Amino acid sequence: MRHEPIAAENQVRVPVRPSEPNRDAPAYLRISGVWKSFGDFLALKDVSLDVKEGEFVCFLGPSGCGKTTLLRAIAGLDLQTRGMVVQAGRDISVLPPSKRDYGIVFQSYALFPNLTIEKNIAFGLENTGRPRAEVEARVQELLALVGLASQAKKYPAQLSGGQQQRIALARAMAISPGLLLLDEPLSALDAKVRVHLRHEIKELQRRLGVTTIMVTHDQEEALSMADRIVVMNHGVIEQVGTPTEIYRHPKSLFVADFIGETNKIATKLVDAKRVAFGAGGLRCAENRLAAGAEVTAVIRPVDIIPHAAKASDGEAVGTPENLLEANVVGMEYLGAFWRVRLAAERFGETPLIADFSINAVRRLGIAAGGQMRVEIPAERLLVFARSA
């Protein structure tokens, strides 16, 4: 499930938004107190969420977390057991799918195999009282929008996966729905196409300004596409926030662990700003936990800063007391960066994992069996209460 690591800092693609969606605008889609039970199993537990008009929201979580169940409740495909869904001021909680206002793209695309591309796109436009010429014009417009105008007469099976995906998107957008639902739309594609389509879908969404909800288990996909990410686990929302918030300021150990890679250190809080670590302590990010609490301290491999084995003049060290001596136990070349395993007496049993750029490794002469120093930036060392 977990995707390959987001390596050095410059590789964490956290989109920079020129303007955050207006926080004061009324919600376009309001989900309140939604529960879903399958027999004794509770797939959704009291889920509430507001989605603003024009926003791109991702439901992210491991399989079985309830993200697809929530999407299907919004679509009216699997009705929630309790709770309310309001779209554009209209209570749609119990409406059948045909009475709701959304377009949907499934992982399988569900293109009608015996209809040509244009007939597929026109499917929702026929029988709506629109003149034929208008339907045709709209189909051409949509084909152009997804860049497949030349393929109009082909059948779905004659297109590549990525092309089929775009046709499914065009078909869903044909009726100009108020809400676009994407159910793992990219997971059936291979890696390269997936990265390319991420960008395209995002572009398209921004141009059309349609409120969009996408379900995905791929954190990279969510980070790169969403305005806001809804991280779910065991049927509850763990955290809602912008990609930066989710990545930088995870509110729970689950979120920190699920998004990106982490080193987890089981330890105790010495005071509000320090955790015990080996013989000494480490400064950590501020928190509201009581001193002495059992905690898990979390540091991402990419956040560990490499230093040469010997201090040099003019070396910039943010938190001198978090500078640790370490032995390089092993190194793994992962293409864009090196994954380095570090050990020291202070670390106890488990080695620290750090991701260093190729540059840094070369510059500092880091090699397996050698020694070095690493700095753990205090504001990046997050602590979470350890539950039994």
Next chain:
Amino acid sequence: MAASAAAVLPPGKTLRQSLDRDDLVKRGLMVVISLYLLFSLAAPLYVMLSKSVSIYCFDLSQFEFQVSDETGANWNAPATAQALNAATGAVPAADLAAGSDSRLAATSFFKDFSFRSPVKYRLRGTSEQTRWLVGSQPGGGITWQEFDSNTFRRVTLRPMQAYGLDNFAAYFGTPALSRSIWNSVLMASLSTVITTAVAFGLAYALSRSLMPFKGFFRLVTALPILVPSLLPGIALVYLFGNQGMLKGLLMGHSIYGPIGIVVGSVFFTLPHAFLIISTALSISDARHYEAAASLRASRWRTFWTVTVPGARYGIISAAFVVFTLVITDFGLPKVIGGQYNMLAVDIYKQVIGQQNFEMGAVVSVILLVPAVVAFAVDRLMQKRQVALLSARAVPYQPKKNPRFDALCFAWCALVALFILTIIGVCQLAALVKLWPYDMSLGLNNFAFDRMDGGGWASYWNSIRLALLTAVFGTVVVFTGAYMVEKTDGFGAGRAAFHFLAMLPMAVPGMVLGLAYIFFFNNPANPLNGIYGTMAILVVCTVTHFYTVAHLTALTALKQIDREFEPVAASLKQPFHKLFFRVTVPVCLPAILDISIYLFVNAMTTVSAVVFLYSTHTQLASVAVLNMDDAGDVAPAAAMGMMIFYTNAGVRILHALFSRVVLKRTQSWRIR
């Protein structure tokens, strides 16, 4: 977050989706088709079951009589029929056991009865259930009814109905009847072993060798499906009967009886077994053979450790299908069985020969048992076989091996010779003027109008039945399968419907036919009107062959993306648009398969319809039976061949149609 651990669904009402028009239409359709299966299957079977435990007897204490003097004004003291019988001994106790149609004349209790006397009679029941007839007018109840003596002689008492296992006791107490169970099981078991072995050899040769003429052998193996099961019986009579060409080969044994039944059964069940086993063999994975070869396993060892285990569910499934087909078949043992009684024929004899409907129902219930067991086991096996399928399997490519290929070819040639001989003999019998005296060829055996059995009209009736069954059946079956597979909610209803759709497989044709008599030939049933019409034949035939058609449709529908319906709904398009523009066109090959299956079976079936045809709706397959019964064996063979020509022609048309039309409408399948 910690809150989730103790989360409990808050009290309140579970939300229910409001329905749109599509949902209502779908539910309406489902109710209609469920009602169809309920009335064409469940209700008749229930009536038959209750019939098998119905016992009738005259309960004389139920009737009370009063007699007047000659003036008609003064009445004697009332007396029950029981008391009168005790005094006169008019009706012996043995005569009190009865059938549903038995009647007892009221006058038999009055020795000095004369219809001219002025004496009057009164009759009443001691309970509301007491029933009698005055002529054909029903009467009953506990109030006195008065009759003059002329009317009184037309009064007959009706037996009381009770429920119990007496019929079954009578059945098992009559060795001549209960021996049939053993006979049927023995015949079915023998045929199963032989057919499965032959079919496995055939399928193995065709899938694992590089022998020539594979297409031809596949074609020949499919031929027996096109003829009624009576036909091999007729061919065997010509070959080994009392004047048979090859009678000497039997060394004094008679073909009429077990030998004929087994040989004929192997003939007509072979295509079914072959189809199942060759499917099972064709999904075997080449990688297993490569692994076996790399471990230096011998061919023999590979056969037992890879081939057979890989196809075991297919083999078991084929065995059960053959067993069911043989034990429920009626046509073949009727023609060739001689004095060797089988269950299916017993039903016919009890009902048509002796008019003993209760006993017919008892035999039917007994015949249901092995059929239901075989059916259940088969379903279990089919499920497992599917689970073996792996998307990553690499198809096995046979390699050249002249000795093995020659062996395979010899085996296939032998089986093909057997099949072609049987059909060839029938063809010859149909054309020879008067076997064995005048061996010149002519068409006089095709002058069906000169024989009993319905003449050419029966042939055209069969065509009509087959066409109606194909059209009506395909619509019902496909719509029903669509409702089961592609609708949401209403889960219990869909499961019940699916069960009903699977049930016909386990119900032998004779049982279904008899159940139809009980259910539809009841004046109290509002559906009584279709009794004796073409409609009941169509309904019965569709129901009889429902399961295979249903499964074919279901398989095709399962291959269609589940998300089509949600997508269409999100596009605000009604389901019927999706159904006709996408679902039906995509399933067209399966729909054609279903219709051809129903057509061919409607042409060849005998068992269910033999109870249901009337003088206006005689059928070709039944005509074969009746002409054979009447000794017109050559015309019977000729009619059997007419069925064969028709089915073969329809098959060829189907193949052509598939090639032309499917090529045009299914171009989207080509990448």
